């Protein structure tokens with residue numbers, strides 16, 4: 146199978162990036178990780194990428210450059226590396242409609258809650274403080290809203306009586322590390338069909 150060229154965008158530790166790297170190296174994912182882009186120079190994920198000989202860049206808001214200008218720089222890297230699918234794995238920036246339009250249904254994001262509950266930057270914290278009994282995570286296509294795009298996969302993380310916030314979050318991350326690669330694989334196999342708000346998965350009927 147032809148390999149899909151993907152870019153992974155990060156802002157932090159990059160444990161999701163690591164799961165994508167591991168599942169690429171094991172042969173589970175038919176992808177080439179063309180590049181990793183971070184908006185923070187100190188993101189540990191950059192080191193993870195370099196350790197695996199993946200081109201890694203920092204593109205961040207410099208001086209008084211506009212959000213659009215910065216994103217142009219991101220798009221420039223994506224085009225240079227001939228990227229087909231953009232994976233947001235803990236990338237803490239909202240994309241402009243220009244980029245979303247350009248990569249329509251080719252940008253996916255992992256979010257740490259069962260959307261539409263708890264969108265935004267602190268999915269684990271918000272769900273934990275609210276006191277839900279079941280949480281989880283969501284992989285979705287990115288649209289112009291904040292965590293509102295069509296849902297590809299969700300994974301469940303039940304809250305146990307003995308949980309601390311840390312154990313809850315740790316278990317949630319392990320669910321993320323499973324479903325993000327699964328969603329990427331479905332995309333690469335051409336099995337995702339976006340129909341309005343719904344994403345049908347071919348071959349699962």
Ligand code: GRF
Pocket residue numbers: 155156157158159160161162190234235236255256257321
């Ligand atoms: C994950 O919880 C992801 O869902 C959220 O940011 C976190 C990134 O973690 N958007 P990591 O950098 O992949 O370890």
